[in-house]
Amino acid sequence: MELRQLVYFEAVVRHGSFTRAAADLHIAQPAVSAQIRLLETELGVTLLTRTTRRIALTAAGELLLARAKRILGELDGVRDDVAQVGAVLRGRLAVGATEVLGTVDLGGALATFHRRHPGIALSLRTGLVAELLGGLDRGEVDLVLGPVHADLADRYTVRMLAAEDVVLVTPLGHPAGGLRDEPFVCLPPGSGLRAILHEAATAAGFEPAVPFEASGPGEIRALVSAGLGVAVMAGSTARSPGPPVRVVPLDQAPEHPGIGLLSRRGRRLSPAAAAFRQHVIHQMRPNVPSR
Amino acid sequence: MELRQLVYFEAVVRHGSFTRAAADLHIAQPAVSAQIRLLETELGVTLLTRTTRRIALTAAGELLLARAKRILGELDGVRDDVAQVGAVLRGRLAVGATEVLGTVDLGGALATFHRRHPGIALSLRTGLVAELLGGLDRGEVDLVLGPVHADLADRYTVRMLAAEDVVLVTPLGHPAGGLRDEPFVCLPPGSGLRAILHEAATAAGFEPAVPFEASGPGEIRALVSAGLGVAVMAGSTARSPGPPVRVVPLDQAPEHPGIGLLSRRGRRLSPAAAAFRQHVIHQMRPNVPSR
DNA sequence: GTCTATTACGTCGCCCGTAATGATC
DNA sequence: GATCATTACGGGCGACGTAATAGAC
Numbered sequence: 001m002e003l004r005q006l007v008y009f010e011a012v013v014r015h016g017s018f019t020r021a022a023a024d025l026h027i028a029q030p031a032v033s034a035q036i037r038l039l040e041t042e043l044g045v046t047l048l049t050r051t052t053r054r055i056a057l058t059a060a061g062e063l064l065l066a067r068a069k070r071i072l073g074e075l076d077g078v079r080d081d082v083a084q085v086g087a088v089l090r091g092r093l094a095v096g097a098t099e100v101l102g103t104v105d106l107g108g109a110l111a112t113f114h115r116r117h118p119g120i121a122l123s124l125r126t127g128l129v130a131e132l133l134g135g136l137d138r139g140e141v142d143l144v145l146g147p148v149h150a151d152l153a154d155r156y157t158v159r160m161l162a163a164e165d166v167v168l169v170t171p172l173g174h175p176a177g178g179l180r181d182e183p184f185v186c187l188p189p190g191s192g193l194r195a196i197l198h199e200a201a202t203a204a205g206f207e208p209a210v211p212f213e214a215s216g217p218g219e220i221r222a223l224v225s226a227g228l229g230v231a232v233m234a235g236s237t238a239r240s241p242g243p244p245v246r247v248v249p250l251d252q253a254p255e256h257p258g259i260g261l262l263s264r265r266g267r268r269l270s271p272a273a274a275a276f277r278q279h280v281i282h283q284m285r286p287n288v289p290s291r
Numbered sequence: 292m293e294l295r296q297l298v299y300f301e302a303v304v305r306h307g308s309f310t311r312a313a314a315d316l317h318i319a320q321p322a323v324s325a326q327i328r329l330l331e332t333e334l335g336v337t338l339l340t341r342t343t344r345r346i347a348l349t350a351a352g353e354l355l356l357a358r359a360k361r362i363l364g365e366l367d368g369v370r371d372d373v374a375q376v377g378a379v380l381r382g383r384l385a386v387g388a389t390e391v392l393g394t395v396d397l398g399g400a401l402a403t404f405h406r407r408h409p410g411i412a413l414s415l416r417t418g419l420v421a422e423l424l425g426g427l428d429r430g431e432v433d434l435v436l437g438p439v440h441a442d443l444a445d446r447y448t449v450r451m452l453a454a455e456d457v458v459l460v461t462p463l464g465h466p467a468g469g470l471r472d473e474p475f476v477c478l479p480p481g482s483g484l485r486a487i488l489h490e491a492a493t494a495a496g497f498e499p500a501v502p503f504e505a506s507g508p509g510e511i512r513a514l515v516s517a518g519l520g521v522a523v524m525a526g527s528t529a530r531s532p533g534p535p536v537r538v539v540p541l542d543q544a545p546e547h548p549g550i551g552l553l554s555r556r557g558r559r560l561s562p563a564a565a566a567f568r569q570h571v572i573h574q575m576r577p578n579v580p581s582r
Numbered sequence: 583g584t585c586t587a588t589t590a591c592g593t594c595g596c597c598c599g600t601a602a603t604g605a606t607c
Numbered sequence: 608g609a610t611c612a613t614t615a616c617g618g619g620c621g622a623c624g625t626a627a628t629a630g631a632c
Contacts, residue, residue, distance in 0.1 A: 001366065003294050004597090018612060028599050033613060035597085043370070045377035049406045052606050052611050056406040059566070060376045067369040071362055075292065078358040079334070085351045086336040115340045115347045275350070295622090309587060319624050324588060326622085343586045343631050 003075070005039040006068040008032050009047065013065055016055060088271040089119035095276065096125045096132035098146035099217045102162045102236040102259045104284070106145060113279045120272045128191060128216070136264050142273035145280075147234070148260035149192040159261040159277070161284050165235040166196060166256040168248040169220075171227040176248065179204065183229035185212040185220050192257060193217075197232050200254045221245055294366070296330040297359040299323050300338065304356055307346060379562040380410035386567065387416045387423035389437035390508045393527040393550045394453045395575070397436060404570045411563045419482060419507070427555050433564035436571070438525070439551035440483040450552040450568070452575050456526040457487060457547040459539040460511075462518040467539065470495065474520035476503040476511050483548060484508075488523050491545045512536055 011021035012032060022029040040047050047061035057065065097106050106124075114122060125135065129146040133156065136144050148158050168179075179201075186208075187193045194210075201208040212228050214220040217237045224231050225243030234256055238247045261277055263269060269277065302312035303323060313320040331338050338352035348356065388397050401413060416426060420437040424447065427435050439449050459470075470492075477499075478484045485501075492499040503519050505511040508528045515522050516534030525547055529538045552568055554560060560568065 001294070001370070003292070019610085027597095029612070030600090030614080031598050037613090043373050043377065045373060045380055046409045049409055050612065052604090052613095055612095056403075058380065058409060059407050060373050060380055063376050064369065064373055067365065067372070071365050071369070074358065074362050074365070078355065078362070079292070081358070082334050082336060082351050082355055085354050086334065089336055089349065089351055112347075116350050118337045118340055118349060310585085318622095320587070321589080321625090322623050328588090341587065343588095343629090 001039065001042060002035075003072075005035045006072060008035045009039060009061075010065065010068050010072060012036060012055065013048070013057060013061070018050075018055075086119070088275055089117050091119075091270060091272040092121045092123070093143075093270070093272040093276055094123045094125065094135075094141040096127070096135055096141040096144040096146070098129050098132065099126060100147065100164070100234040100237045100259075101145060102164045102234065104145060104161050104259050104280070109276075109280050109283050112283070113276055116279070117272070117275060120275075128187065130191065133262065136262065139267075142263070142270060143277060144262040146259065146262065147192055147257040148262065149195070149257045150255075151195075152262075155265050156262045157265045159281065160258050161261060161280065162259045164256040164258050166200070166232055166250060166254055167235045167238050168230060168232055168250055169224050169238050169245040170230045170248060171224060172244055172246050174230070174246055179208075179230065180206040182209075183212065184208045184210045185214055185223045185229045185231040186210050187215070187217075187220070188213050193233065196254050196256065200232060200250070200252075203252060203254070218242065292330065292333060293326075294363075296326045297363060299326045300330060300352075301356065301359050301363060303327060303346065304339070304348060304352070309341075309346075377410070379566055380408050382410075382561060382563040383412045383414070384434075384561070384563040384567055385414045385416065385426075385432040387418070387426055387432040387435040387437070389420050389423065390417060391438065391455070391525045391528045391550075392436060392453075393455045393525065395436060395550050395571070400567075400571050400574050403574070404567055407570070408563070408566060411566075419478065421482065424553065427553065430558075433554070433561060434568060435553040437550065437553065438483060438548040439553065440486070440548045441546075442486075443553075446556050447553045448556045450572060451549050452552060452571065453550045455547040455549050457491070457523055457541060457545055458526045458529050459521060459523055459541055460515050460529050460536040461521045461539060462515060463535055463537050465521070465537055470499075470521065471497045473500075474503065475499045475501045476505055476514045476520045476522040477501050478506070478508075478511070479504055484524065487545050487547060491523060491541070491543075494543060494545070509533065 008021065008025065011025055012018055015021045015024060018032050018036075019029050022032045025032070036047065043060070043064070045060040046058050047064060048055045048057050095110070110122060110124065114120070125132065125141055129144070129149070132141060132144045132146060135141045136156070147164065148160065152158065184197060186197050197208055197210070212223055214223055217233055220231050220233055221237065222243050223229065225245050232250070235247075238245065261280060263273070263277070299312065299316065302316055303309055306312045306315060309323050310320050313323045316323070327338065334351070334355070336351040337349050338355060339346045339348050386401070401415065405411070405413060416423065416432055420435070420440070423432065423435045423437060426432040427447070438455065439451065443449065475488060477488050488499055488501070503514055505514055508524060511522050511524055512528065513534050514520065516536050523541070526538075529536065552571060554564070554568070
């Protein structure tokens with residue numbers, strides 16, 4: 001059974017004539033006759049009685065006609081739907097992400113997303129969350145993945161993905177003791193981590209000295225590992241592979257902002273960005289029912 | 292878009308491999324690759340991402356897969372359903388009918404039924420209703436069309452189709468007057484018409500003389516037209532084309548049995564007979580909605 | 583090195599078109 | 608005689624198979 005046969009059959013019934021159907025289909029009449037004949041032979045029934053002047057549906061023909069219409073209709077629907085999804089599959093997507101993402105597997109997300117949407121050109125930009133939010137404002141990135149600080153401006157919308165904790169990291173073999181006089185490594189003033197450090201130190205009753213300024217979490221860890229000082233940082237980064245450091249849990253750990261998906265409020269996400277947002281959220285769910 | 296492409300695509304996804312799908316389909320792998328490629332080209336989207344070791348559905352592929360399964364499932368259903376109807380289309384059907392059928396167009400019914408069920412071999416047997424009922428008892432006919440008399444044995448089931456009236460027919464130019472001394476033409480004793488004649492005459496206070504016995508309604512009319520006598524008969528027969536007679540309505544016309552479809556109670560109708568029964572009943576309805 | 587998908591290429595099938603025949607009004 | 612469907616026959620497109628190539632583990 002071929003689609004062509006169903007199309008021809010429907011046309012013959014609709015026009016009530018092999019000749020008119022053939023004209024409508026832009027083919028010769030014998031082709032129509034042959035296909036109808038083949039269909040009848042395969043199904044083993046007569047579909048319509050020909051009287052050279054008029055055709056009439058048999059009971060089997062009536063049944064087939066109804067089913068054929070359904071099938072052909074669904075086929076048209078498939079073409080439309082796939083084309084619509086295809087439009088989403090096109091386009092560009094720029095994602096901004098900080099280094100510290102905790103349990104969020106950005107690499108895996110990008111890989112599976114690219115498999116599911118190979119037509120979308122992906123670009124990734126990393127940096128501190130403040131810089132990335134600036135890129136969001138300027139329309140340079142569609143979505144930002146990073147820590148969501150408490151003082152986040154309300155022109156952004158947030159979807160939380162994972163929690164994060166704060167730990168103290170020191171060089172290996174560094175004696176545990178008072179932190180008051182330790183040199184600290186931290187991000188530049190104005191960064192979220194710097195605020196966390198000050199908050200924690202103030203709670204402990206001292207002003208931290210920050211002689212070393214790093215430009216990213218990875219750098220902080222490298223500097224600490226080299227013995228230049230100590231630092232507070234996200235637990236996930238401290239525990240991930242990298243330069244060796246001693247990780248010390250904090251008794252009264254300040255709140256570290258969780259990792260979230262940020263977008264510009266009021267600016268509608270592109271279809272590609274919306275698809276990626278859903279994809280990341282879906283990936284965070286522990287049980288992923290594939291179908 | 293071809294059915295073959297949908298089948299191949301579904302097989303590839305189900306097996307998770309071009310090679311296994313090809314083996315299952317009993318074709319070579321390149322044929323599968325080519326068809327999937329054609330499908331993707333026509334739809335303008337990538338359906339699955341190949342990594343030579345594993346295939347993954349894209350979003351468009353997932354959508355198409357769901358639709359394809361529906362369509363292929365419906366196609367299987369069509370084959371089954373048509374085959375089932377095809378079984379009904381086969382077989383033999385023997386119909387018995389009396390001459391007098393009133394507004395029931397048996398010829399038309401047989402013609403349209405044959406157009407709708409060309410695979411059913413039709414046979415028609417005519418005669419008096421008593422004979423036909425005998426044929427029904429002996430299994431020689433599946434259905435009987437004819438007048439349904441009041442004394443019908445309850446081993447038959449009845450579906451009424453049309454009413455019938457009784458008229459008096461006389462030769463042309465015959466003077467209207469008392470019927471007491473007229474010679475009557477009628478069917479043999481025991482027939483339904485004979486009973487009707489006696490009932491009417493008794494009501495009028497006389498015993499009818501029946502010197503002429505005919506073997507069918509048409510014969511009655513011919514004998515009356517020839518001037519041999521008068522008769523009571525079904526109005527439809529009297530008014531239909533044939534030998535000229537004078538039709539006289541009766542003041543106190545006895546009830547003439549209506550025309551009905553008779554079958555043997557307890558004996559299940561063959562599929563062909565059931566279809567014909569429905570067909571005749573449907574044809575009797577004034578408005579015939581074709582779809 | 584093995585397994586898998588793609589590309590290359592030749593062959594066969596079948597769908598279509600033209601022409602002739604048959605049937606019905 | 609006109610119209611319509613069917614048969615007869617030839618050509619061309621396309622799907623399949625075999626073989627070779629490229630890529631992933």
